[in-house]
Amino acid sequence: MTSGLQQKNSILILDFGSQYTQLIARRVRENKVYSTIVSHKITAEEIKKQAPKGLIFSGGPASVYDEKSPKCDKGIFKLGIPILGICYGQQLIAQYFGGKVRRTREREFGRQELFIDDHADFFSGLPGNITCWMSHGDYVSSLPKGFVSIAHTLSTPNAAFASRDRKVFGVQFHPEVVHTARGSEIISNFLYRICRCRPSWEMGAFIKDTVSHIRQLVGKDSVVCGLSGGVDSSVAAVLIHRAIGRQLRCIFVDNGLVRNREPEEIKTIFRANLHMNLDFVNAQNRFLKRLKGVTDPEVKRKTIGDEFIKVFEEEAKKIRRVKYLAQGTLYPDVIESVSATGSPSAKIKTHHNVGGLPEKMNLKLIEPLRELFKDEVRELAKQLGLPQEIIHRQPFPGPGLAIRIVGEVTPERLQVLRDADDIFVGEIRKAGLYNEVWQSFCVLLCIKSVGVMGDERTYENVIALRCVSSSDGMTADWVKLEPALLGKVSSRIINEVKGVNRVVYDISSKPPSTIEWE
């Protein structure tokens, strides 16, 4: 669902396997230019068809002088489209044009002082030296003909180079990471001074474009959308609702695995406030029945995914002229499939989504957020006038509380977890941290511990608190919450939630742990 307008004024990022490729895309977009990530295997012909304003070659773990290292179609260098190479990308450019790339004596990793030697265009408006972020073991030891060095560090002579006739630039450092002071300005210079982009990527235009696109596409048919109340599906639903109004039917499945008051809140927001068509399916019993006796995390996930599909199928059959299924798929979900090496990554856990639906139901997909990052989706939510609770809602996994109960899921255990979670999240809100952290929630463990309450021995449940910071959920740090806050949460949970006599705090980061426990 890309609009023509964005494509004509866009940057293509060729992925050579850098861990920062997504960041490059975000920096470009923050500068109001649309960007997409493509495999480094893309052909010159394909690029020509897409007619981007510029290309960025990402970094990557390989060395260009290794035989098996990823290369790009050589025709790309003849297209006359401006190119910026970052790290591996720079080295690839150097090699192609006849320069030399060698191993450094010592790997350079971390912050370095960058001395800028030429402020003509690429570094325009920047001071004489800035801090930059390096992460490399190879370097461009001699420049190709027609190239000049425009910045250096103490150990890297060609920390940035240019071939102005060809509009080809390269940097050994990473302007896309925040540790490079003013990296965003460098990228902006490339976009506006070298590629001559126009600022056109902003959410207002996106809304207008997408709404008219959906209206045209759908015509008189109907669309169904699984609405969870999470920011992704909510924004997708509201966008589509703007386009086709009552032809959109949203379905909220109350699977019994949601938090206290959640179904009522969602009803109020979407039915009463936003006047949307929302079907509520009470499927608590069916989900709990199927989860009876299930303790293995993967079996739990698959059971829930499967039941979701069944419920959904049944509901969709009741709707007339339904031709489309709307999903809140985001860009990070999409680009996972464009990895540089093409090697499938190890399966850590089966993330639930309703993605199994379309084939079975013969519905066509509408995924209006396929191009967006989470922070862009939140910006969109703001511009669409969604309530604060939705804009800043922390992500909540599709399998819900079931994967936060280690061991068997029962109605009693669910209630214990709901009540504890309510207290923890409530205190996080009171402390002004809810919007600051990525997620904060409780986990109910499968062990009991001995305690003493009013001189009596107790033998009861343990709750683990989890609170992490993250920018995309891929990596995460545990948050160093104040001891006073932790203490208050602990004593409130133990005093107020029947069946809990111990609270622990999870101090693991991702990796090696994951955010959820199952």
Ligand SMILES: Nc1ncnc2c1ncn2[C@@H]1O[C@H](COP(=O)(O)OP(=O)(O)OP(=O)(O)O)[C@@H](O)[C@H]1O
């Ligand atoms: N209880 C539910 N009822 C109906 N659809 C659901 C439910 N839970 C999840 N879904 C569907 O599954 C999709 C994937 O869930 P996911 O949690 O990734 O997204 P989200 O809930 O929209 O946003 P967030 O990631 O912020 O929680 C949702 O976009 C929604 O379409």
Ligand SMILES: O=c1[nH]c(=O)c2[nH+]cn([C@@H]3O[C@H](COP(=O)(O)O)[C@@H](O)[C@H]3O)c2[nH]1
């Ligand atoms: O929609 C979802 N369906 C799932 O099955 C699922 N499992 C985990 N999560 C969320 O994804 C992020 C990363 O979680 P993990 O570190 O536990 O893999 C965290 O934000 C998790 O809450 C899910 N979201």
Ligand SMILES: NC(=O)CC[C@H](N)C(=O)O
């Ligand atoms: N981060 C990178 O792109 C590294 C490129 C190359 N492998 C090097 O070590 O220099």
Ligand SMILES: [Mg+2]
């Ligand atoms: Mg969710």
